[in-house]
Amino acid sequence: MKHLSRRKFLQSSTATALLFMAGCKNPNQKGEKVSYPSVKIGNSKTLKLNEPVTFNFPDAESPCVLVKTGGEAVDGIGSRKDIVAFSTLCTHMGCPTTYSKKRLVCRCHYSMFDVSRNGQSYQGLASQWIPQIVLREDPATGDIFAEGVQGLIYGRIGNLKVS
Amino acid sequence: MALFKRKDELPIPPNDAEKYTTVCQYCSAGYGYNVYVWPEDKSGSATSNAFGVDLSKQGKLMSGFTYTETMHNVMTRKDGKKYNLAIIPARESRINKGDYSIRGGTNALTAYNPDGYTKKRLKDPLIRRENGFVPISWDDAIEIIATITKSSIDKYGADSVTMKFYDHGSSGLGFEDNWAAGKFFLSGVKTNYLSIHNRPAYNSETWGTRERGMHELNYDVDDARLADTVVLWGANAYESATILYTEQIMPNLQGGSVEEKKKAFESGEPAAEGFLVVIDPRKNATVTVSQDIAADRVLHIRPNLGTDWILANAIARIIWENQWYDKEFLQKRTDMKTFEEYRQKSLQAGKPLASVLADAERITGVPKAQMQQAAEWMAKPKEGGFKRRTLTIFEKGIIWNMKNYDQVAAIAQLNVLGHNVGRVGTGCGRLGGHQEGYVRPPAPTPGSIYAGGPPKNVDKYLTGGGGKIYWVGATDPYLSTPNSQFFRKSVKKRADALLDYLDNGGVPTEAKAYAAKVLEAFEKTGGLFMIVQDMYMTHTAADAMMILPAAGWGEAVDTSINCHSRLLRIYDKFMDAPGEALPDWQVLARIGNRIRALYEADGNKEMAERFGGMGWKSDAEVFDDGSKEFGDNKVAETDEAKLSPEYYVGVTHDMLRKLGNEGIQTPVRRDPATGRLVGTKRRYTHSFASKDGLFKWYGTDPWSGYPAEVAKYQNNATYPFWFTTGRSQHVWQTMYHDRRIPEKYFTLPLPYGKSIRKMQENWA
Numbered sequence: 001m002k003h004l005s006r007r008k009f010l011q012s013s014t015a016t017a018l019l020f021m022a023g024c025k026n027p028n029q030k031g032e033k034v035s036y037p038s039v040k041i042g043n044s045k046t047l048k049l050n051e052p053v054t055f056n057f058p059d060a061e062s063p064c065v066l067v068k069t070g071g072e073a074v075d076g077i078g079s080r081k082d083i084v085a086f087s088t089l090c091t092h093m094g095c096p097t098t099y100s101k102k103r104l105v106c107r108c109h110y111s112m113f114d115v116s117r118n119g120q121s122y123q124g125l126a127s128q129w130i131p132q133i134v135l136r137e138d139p140a141t142g143d144i145f146a147e148g149v150q151g152l153i154y155g156r157i158g159n160l161k162v163s
Numbered sequence: 164m165a166l167f168k169r170k171d172e173l174p175i176p177p178n179d180a181e182k183y184t185t186v187c188q189y190c191s192a193g194y195g196y197n198v199y200v201w202p203e204d205k206s207g208s209a210t211s212n213a214f215g216v217d218l219s220k221q222g223k224l225m226s227g228f229t230y231t232e233t234m235h236n237v238m239t240r241k242d243g244k245k246y247n248l249a250i251i252p253a254r255e256s257r258i259n260k261g262d263y264s265i266r267g268g269t270n271a272l273t274a275y276n277p278d279g280y281t282k283k284r285l286k287d288p289l290i291r292r293e294n295g296f297v298p299i300s301w302d303d304a305i306e307i308i309a310t311i312t313k314s315s316i317d318k319y320g321a322d323s324v325t326m327k328f329y330d331h332g333s334s335g336l337g338f339e340d341n342w343a344a345g346k347f348f349l350s351g352v353k354t355n356y357l358s359i360h361n362r363p364a365y366n367s368e369t370w371g372t373r374e375r376g377m378h379e380l381n382y383d384v385d386d387a388r389l390a391d392t393v394v395l396w397g398a399n400a401y402e403s404a405t406i407l408y409t410e411q412i413m414p415n416l417q418g419g420s421v422e423e424k425k426k427a428f429e430s431g432e433p434a435a436e437g438f439l440v441v442i443d444p445r446k447n448a449t450v451t452v453s454q455d456i457a458a459d460r461v462l463h464i465r466p467n468l469g470t471d472w473i474l475a476n477a478i479a480r481i482i483w484e485n486q487w488y489d490k491e492f493l494q495k496r497t498d499m500k501t502f503e504e505y506r507q508k509s510l511q512a513g514k515p516l517a518s519v520l521a522d523a524e525r526i527t528g529v530p531k532a533q534m535q536q537a538a539e540w541m542a543k544p545k546e547g548g549f550k551r552r553t554l555t556i557f558e559k560g561i562i563w564n565m566k567n568y569d570q571v572a573a574i575a576q577l578n579v580l581g582h583n584v585g586r587v588g589t590g591c592g593r594l595g596g597h598q599e600g601y602v603r604p605p606a607p608t609p610g611s612i613y614a615g616g617p618p619k620n621v622d623k624y625l626t627g628g629g630g631k632i633y634w635v636g637a638t639d640p641y642l643s644t645p646n647s648q649f650f651r652k653s654v655k656k657r658a659d660a661l662l663d664y665l666d667n668g669g670v671p672t673e674a675k676a677y678a679a680k681v682l683e684a685f686e687k688t689g690g691l692f693m694i695v696q697d698m699y700m701t702h703t704a705a706d707a708m709m710i711l712p713a714a715g716w717g718e719a720v721d722t723s724i725n726c727h728s729r730l731l732r733i734y735d736k737f738m739d740a741p742g743e744a745l746p747d748w749q750v751l752a753r754i755g756n757r758i759r760a761l762y763e764a765d766g767n768k769e770m771a772e773r774f775g776g777m778g779w780k781s782d783a784e785v786f787d788d789g790s791k792e793f794g795d796n797k798v799a800e801t802d803e804a805k806l807s808p809e810y811y812v813g814v815t816h817d818m819l820r821k822l823g824n825e826g827i828q829t830p831v832r833r834d835p836a837t838g839r840l841v842g843t844k845r846r847y848t849h850s851f852a853s854k855d856g857l858f859k860w861y862g863t864d865p866w867s868g869y870p871a872e873v874a875k876y877q878n879n880a881t882y883p884f885w886f887t888t889g890r891s892q893h894v895w896q897t898m899y900h901d902r903r904i905p906e907k908y909f910t911l912p913l914p915y916g917k918s919i920r921k922m923q924e925n926w927a
Contacts, residue, residue: 062221074166075164075165089224090224091231092229092263092268093224093226094223094224109262109413110401121265121906124892125262125264125405127263127266127267127268127906128268132165151165151169155221156218156222157172157173157175157230158171160171161209161218162219162221163220
């Protein structure tokens with residue numbers, strides 16, 4: 001399938017509406033992944049242990065964090081499968097979460113998410129797990145790309161549907 | 164690969180989507196929700212939709228509108244068509260203001276969907292035969308149960324029929340199902356062997372306060388924001404009544420309600436950030452979160468297990484000694500004849516203060532300085548001589564404590580001593596587990612062991628070979644009753660004995676022949692015929708002879724009240740129950756009506772009459788019929804204490820539908836001046852619920868050590884740990900829904916067990 005930028009995707013929304021619904025029904029199909037941009041967000045050779053790097057994905061209004069945890073994580077990348085990235089908007093009511101000790105912690109109502117366990121909401125009020133960013137590492141350069149999102153970003157009807 | 168299937172887009176309800184209001188099916192807080200239903204092939208747009216929210220923009224934090232992956236599902240109605248279902252926390256509800264917990268946030272995921280997480284709902288009446296359960300028709304199920312029940316009553320008496328049913332609200336239950344269960348078992352069967360969902364008998368966990376004239380649901384959520392001090396006693400509010408904590412107690416602690424206090428308090432009365440006292444042997448999540456907010460205004464007291472009433476009395480003694488009470492209130496509103504007993508036994512007025520506190524410190528392990536601090540925060544008048552406003556909320560740590568009557572009474576009395584009930588920012592009552600919704604004919608046991616009790620213990624009766632029928636509704640005693648392993652073994656043995664007898668020569672398939680053989684088995688074996696009404700195949704149901712599929716939350720119209728405001732609201736029906744499942748009231752009515760017909764055929768008018776009055780056609784009729792049990796509610800505001808806490812006479816489903824998330828607070832009065840129905844925000848402002856309206860004092864027992872059953876494990880090297888069950892905010896009760904929802908079971912695969920290293924040095 002042809003790669004579409006987010007802008008082009010939105011411009012051709014009528015044409016892609018059916019495609020999107022199919023992707024929504026079957027999120028593991030290839031159809032969904034093409035809709036997200038591919039954005040370079042870091043490099044595995046320079047990323048330091050427990051020093052989170054912030055970035056926005058899939059657009060400027062969606063803050064995210066990239067972190068090397070030092071322990072194997074669900075869907076982690078890199079030689080130790082310990083590099084993961086997440087949306088940092090708390091899924092409970094949209095407050096900012098911060099990274100601390102392999103967790104994303106929200107100060108509004110003390111929700112906590114486990115970054116090694118797919119963003120599991122293991123303490124606090126959030127019922128939806130925090131969305132994990134799908135990452136790809138270029139084996140030659142170590143460059144890390146954000147290329148998709150597992151789960152719905154807070155405050156959105158669709159991850160790619162904010163104007 | 165994500166651990167489970169995720170969504171990155173949600174359907175949008177069109178403007179003409181069906182809209183209903185409901186209340187969370189889970190905890191005592193009872194958050195309001197709005198429900199939207201629309202055909203799967205229809206959609207609203209980002210800028211024009213039933214939510215009335217512009218979905219084209221990134222949602223702002225704490226906006227009050229949240230729509231997450233867990234708030235959507237797809238369901239199939241009886242018409243065979245698929246519908247989208249969105250269950251959204253209600254911004255307009257003063258209980259939650261758009262906030263929600265990890266439990267309520269997944270309400271939509273529990274909705275029955277043939278391809279969804281809860282697909283294993285019970286869909287047909289089932290009967291156990293040689294090789295397991297097989298479906299039968301409702302007509303056959305009703306014929307068999309009616310015949311067996313009637314014959315058992317006729318031959319062995321009403322007490323041969325035993326039951327264990329809910330008596331509460333939420334969880335898809337409420338006034339309707341409670342009234343039907345009451346009509347069937349209390350008026351119809353008239354058995355003395357009744358038990359409530361979490362205990363082996365039909366009794367209250369709070370006689371200690373009720374028999375003082377103060378029912379345990381007496382405050383309003385606003386009081387948790389307006390109190391100078393909130394006391395959480397054996398009550399882990401952050402985890403188990405989450406939104407009461409985050410929307411009321413937390414803002415109070417953060418200072419967010421100071422302006423509100425200034426408006427609500429008397430002129431010139433100091434209003435400041437709130438204080439919090441947590442009394443719990445464990446450092447629970449409420450303590451951790453509260454200390455993070457304002458460590459200097461949080462006092463965590465950790466008494467030795469079971470010594471709470473000694474602590475309450477010691478704090479009360481400090482208040483008494485310092486005269487931090489209102490003498491006029493005590494004299495006018497409380498029974499000073501009984502006060503003397505309280506003064507002698509509980510306050511130990513005959514003993515010097517220092518000696519009382521030294522004893523209390525030795526028994527409870529709580530330093531005297533902490534008792535002093537608690538007394539000051541709870542009752543020491545504020546600058547200018549204004550009374551402090553303290554709201555005390557207790558729960559399982561107290562009501563499931565040993566010596567429950569004295570524990571509850573001591574806490575109630577400590578609060579009344581400081582006039583901390585019936586005023587803005589005060590109250591003394593339960594946090595609650597589930598919501599409430601009790602309306603039934605009078606129970607056979609009217610009160611505590613001091614007032615006609617104790618009631619019959621159904622568990623002991625059954626494990627001792629008593630009873631022929633054990634009827635279980637919406638509870639799983641194999642998991643939840645005390646000493647459950649022994650209970651399970653005993654009941655299973657009796658259930659198997661009955662099946663073995665039926666199996667010998669083949670289990671009859673025809674209803675009448677089947678019933679006849681069961682009655683033969685009653686005569687020849689010690690067998691037990693267990694009937695279970697539930698939504699799922701529970702651990703208990705596996706040993707039942709018959710299982711009746713029950714409708715759940717949203718599949719019938721229910722009404723309940725929450726615990727922190729007694730707020731009565733409608734929990735509307737927005738979807739169909741799976742398969743043949745029916746609401747409990749309908750099942751019990753059909754069986755009751757059939758028993759009535761059988762007695763009429765016998766010419767037994769008296770018994771036919773007992774099973775009468777169950778000809779309801781709708782949920783609304785059951786609700787209305789139940790209200791008649793309460794009697795007249797035409798009383799003035801000053802007489803509200805004369806009404807029992809759940810009075811709703813005059814309220815109808817239609818009225819509640821119009822009120823939506825606003826609801827109406829019970830007890831509901833018909834105001835004599837205006838003739839209009841009026842709710843009660845806060846109780847006992849004018850009088851208490853006793854015959855003369857005065858609060859009745861009680862002298863608690865002194866500390867006499869731990870019961871032998873507990874004492875034998877203390878200071879015993881063989882048993883270095885206490886093991887107890889516990890709660891977690893993720894899951895509800897036996898996890899009947901949660902064990903099927905990946906967001907929950909990945910986090911918590913099994914209910915909590917907690918093992919606590921014993922504090923040997925602290926044992927008194």
